Amino acid sequence: MSAQNDTPETSGETVKLLIDGVEIPAREGQTILEAAADAGIYVPRLCYREGLPPGGHCRICTVKVNGRPTSACTFPASEGLVLENNTDELNTMRRQVVEMLFVEGNHVCPSCEASGDCELQALGYRLGMIAPQYPYQNTTRELDASHPDVMLDRNRCVLCGRCARASRELDGKSVFGFEGRGIGKRIAVNASHGLAGTDIDAADEAVAACPTGCLLVKRQANLIPVGKRTYDKTPIGTDVEA
Amino acid sequence: MTVAQKTAGRKIVINPVTRVEGHGKVTIHLDDDGHIKETRFHIIEFRGFERFIQGRPYWEAPTVVQRLCGICPVSHHLAASKAMDVVVGVDTVSPTAEKMRRLMHYGQTFQSHVLHFYHLASPDLLFGFDAPVEDRNVIGVIKAHPEIATKAVLMRKYGQEVIKATSGKKIHGTGSIPGGMNKNLSIAERDELLRDIDDMIAWSVEGLELCKSVVEADMEHLLAFGTFESSFVSIVKEDGCLDLYDGNLRAKDADGKIIFDQVPPSKYLEYIREEVRSWSYMKFPYITSLGKEKGWYRVGPLARINNCDYIDTPIAEAERVKFVALGGGRPIHATMAYHWARMIETVHAAEKIKELLNDPDLQGEELVRSGERRGTGVAWIEAPRGTLIHHYDVDKNDMITLANLIVSTTHNNEAMNRAVKRIADQYLDGQEITEGLLNRIEVGIRAYDPCLSCATHALGQMRLQVQLVGPDDAVIHEKFRE
Numbered sequence A: 001m002s003a004q005n006d007t008p009e010t011s012g013e014t015v016k017l018l019i020d021g022v023e024i025p026a027r028e029g030q031t032i033l034e035a036a037a038d039a040g041i042y043v044p045r046l047c048y049r050e051g052l053p054p055g056g057h058c059r060i061c062t063v064k065v066n067g068r069p070t071s072a073c074t075f076p077a078s079e080g081l082v083l084e085n086n087t088d089e090l091n092t093m094r095r096q097v098v099e100m101l102f103v104e105g106n107h108v109c110p111s112c113e114a115s116g117d118c119e120l121q122a123l124g125y126r127l128g129m130i131a132p133q134y135p136y137q138n139t140t141r142e143l144d145a146s147h148p149d150v151m152l153d154r155n156r157c158v159l160c161g162r163c164a165r166a167s168r169e170l171d172g173k174s175v176f177g178f179e180g181r182g183i184g185k186r187i188a189v190n191a192s193h194g195l196a197g198t199d200i201d202a203a204d205e206a207v208a209a210c211p212t213g214c215l216l217v218k219r220q221a222n223l224i225p226v227g228k229r230t231y232d233k234t235p236i237g238t239d240v241e242a
Numbered sequence B: 001m002t003v004a005q006k007t008a009g010r011k012i013v014i015n016p017v018t019r020v021e022g023h024g025k026v027t028i029h030l031d032d033d034g035h036i037k038e039t040r041f042h043i044i045e046f047r048g049f050e051r052f053i054q055g056r057p058y059w060e061a062p063t064v065v066q067r068l069c070g071i072c073p074v075s076h077h078l079a080a081s082k083a084m085d086v087v088v089g090v091d092t093v094s095p096t097a098e099k100m101r102r103l104m105h106y107g108q109t110f111q112s113h114v115l116h117f118y119h120l121a122s123p124d125l126l127f128g129f130d131a132p133v134e135d136r137n138v139i140g141v142i143k144a145h146p147e148i149a150t151k152a153v154l155m156r157k158y159g160q161e162v163i164k165a166t167s168g169k170k171i172h173g174t175g176s177i178p179g180g181m182n183k184n185l186s187i188a189e190r191d192e193l194l195r196d197i198d199d200m201i202a203w204s205v206e207g208l209e210l211c212k213s214v215v216e217a218d219m220e221h222l223l224a225f226g227t228f229e230s231s232f233v234s235i236v237k238e239d240g241c242l243d244l245y246d247g248n249l250r251a252k253d254a255d256g257k258i259i260f261d262q263v264p265p266s267k268y269l270e271y272i273r274e275e276v277r278s279w280s281y282m283k284f285p286y287i288t289s290l291g292k293e294k295g296w297y298r299v300g301p302l303a304r305i306n307n308c309d310y311i312d313t314p315i316a317e318a319e320r321v322k323f324v325a326l327g328g329g330r331p332i333h334a335t336m337a338y339h340w341a342r343m344i345e346t347v348h349a350a351e352k353i354k355e356l357l358n359d360p361d362l363q364g365e366e367l368v369r370s371g372e373r374r375g376t377g378v379a380w381i382e383a384p385r386g387t388l389i390h391h392y393d394v395d396k397n398d399m400i401t402l403a404n405l406i407v408s409t410t411h412n413n414e415a416m417n418r419a420v421k422r423i424a425d426q427y428l429d430g431q432e433i434t435e436g437l438l439n440r441i442e443v444g445i446r447a448y449d450p451c452l453s454c455a456t457h458a459l460g461q462m463r464l465q466v467q468l469v470g471p472d473d474a475v476i477h478e479k480f481r482e
Helices: A032-038 A088-104 A119-126 A163-169 A204-209 B056-068 B071-086 B097-125 B138-144 B148-168 B187-217 B219-226 B266-273 B288-293 B303-308 B314-325 B336-357 B413-430 B435-447
Strands: A015-021 A020-025 A063-067 A068-071 A082-084 A150-153 A176-179 A188-189 A215-218 B004-005 B011-015 B026-028 B034-045 B229-234 B248-252 B258-263 B272-275 B284-287 B376-383 B388-394 B398-407 B463-468 B474-482
Touching: A015 A032, A015 A188, A020 A032, A032 B071, A063 A088, A063 A176, A068 B097, A082 B138, A082 B229, A082 B258, A150 B435, A163 A176, A163 A204, A204 A215, B004 B398, B011 B435, B026 B413, B026 B435, B034 B413, B056 B071, B056 B187, B056 B388, B056 B398, B071 B097, B071 B148, B071 B376, B071 B388, B097 B138, B097 B187, B097 B435, B138 B148, B148 B187, B187 B219, B187 B314, B187 B336, B229 B303, B229 B376, B258 B266, B266 B272, B266 B288, B272 B288, B284 B288, B288 B376, B303 B314, B314 B336, B314 B388, B413 B435
Parallel strands: A015 A082
Antiparallel strands: A015 A020, A063 A068, A063 A082, A150 A215, A176 A188, B004 B011, B011 B026, B026 B034, B229 B248, B248 B258, B272 B284, B376 B388, B388 B398, B463 B474
């Protein structure tokens, strides 16, 4: 299991940050991603999920703090920080990270039931990904359909760890964790015979936490028609910017 | 199209065959005297859907398998959904779901038939088989007949709008799901489609009249062109009515006598088998009771019009009556009659769309039903090009373990090869080969509107079955190679 970061302690004192030249208030110790969100500024993110301790895995939320790149989901706000967020340089880097995630897994959006609700796909659209420029890895990923109500399709896993954090922090079960290293790293379950051997339930927060079509409730595919899915009308991040 | 003529090898190759969907080639083998020895219509592309859908969840099939094709994905979308209805234990979907699916299907049949007739076939019919290739194409049609071309584009657009309103997208939608549909038709969508439907019916009748005028102007030649006799297979309703969405299978022989009738999908394996030949990626189905040699048959518009007892829309039925009169009590066997039958169906599809749009069931709220899970689902549909069979086995974890797809073009495989041979015999034998003459081969293939992408979907080693059969037809010994 990877070590997980905890949410930074917040003192509650109000401080001021400068983000892309705009001054915003923040509570000291609050992460700069959350402070930006409170001010209606969207920092693209993938492994971050509200209500979970930050992971700092994916680096999509990388911003520059006083000129140095760092993940916005883990960096605490403090007085006078100067941040860069919505810049060509950072958005290009974020798009390249998304592209690498696409080519590393086997993400077949056209037939994926998460299409339209998938945060990875939505980030691809928001960041202007036209087609991956990196070679597809075509890795063999295992699909675990052993559970009667929940399916784990590792082809679509981006190793964000949201399921692991949600299972541990919110469900109190610790069903998921990482195993292996490098290209061989994968999401694992705490039973020798797959999901069926765990105590996961379709209503668990861990299932809802998956940003892609990796961890799914079975038999729910395409119940929502095209046009009414989460990202059909507005890009990801619009809710933060509203 | 490139044409290679090898005098030493006595072989003519047409590669690729143009104005068809997908990639195929024709080889014509000549003997030393220049006479036709053998012809073959090869399918040279490769797909593999039957293999890579294995190990995927059953609910993915309707959205994955439709990607076989960009022309009639709706057929695969619906055939897979219907098969998965069986798997999820739903024998009858809700009236709203069935009528939404029917609307989607008629929209697709309409646009696909229009695409074929105007964009692919009309250059041959309007300009003649020997017209210069620079003119004998869809651009030539636009230049010479702008009014027809404009209507063709708008008709195709209309069909695509019907598909979008029912499936969510014009191509590769998600509307049909195991057990039903994910949407009904809003009043706004209905009114938008109703606005132009009378034009669509009128224009499809014009298309039919255009087709008839071409045939009638050169009746003797066109009805004999590439013509041979065969059996016919299609779906009909219980009372023999034409039905493109659902029904049971009927087969008629060359004289119009019933070979089998009202066969339900679950029994298809008892009535139809498939043969593999080494030189094509496309299999050769045959009617089991007649055997490999005599069991081949034709499907598609001509088979459907020949096989059905009547059509339940007025204009198409009146046209069917006129059409079948040509046969004098026997089925019509002319290859070029496919175009005529296809345009009767285009009219029928437009009439059906209007009928459905006026049905308030389309605004119903019951969209999905469920039942007790089953391990196997088989379903069929009449795709624009003919009968389409989807068969899936699904394990207890909801994963597909077997997929068998017999698509329209595959049913017509032997027939297309026969058409090529017949046309080669009729026009090429002993002649100096010209492009115009070779175009006749393609004209014959095009009449069947083959979709070669759909037809080549298998992957992996073909299962080999060897039977030792005694003189009394009893199986003495049987072996399988997996």
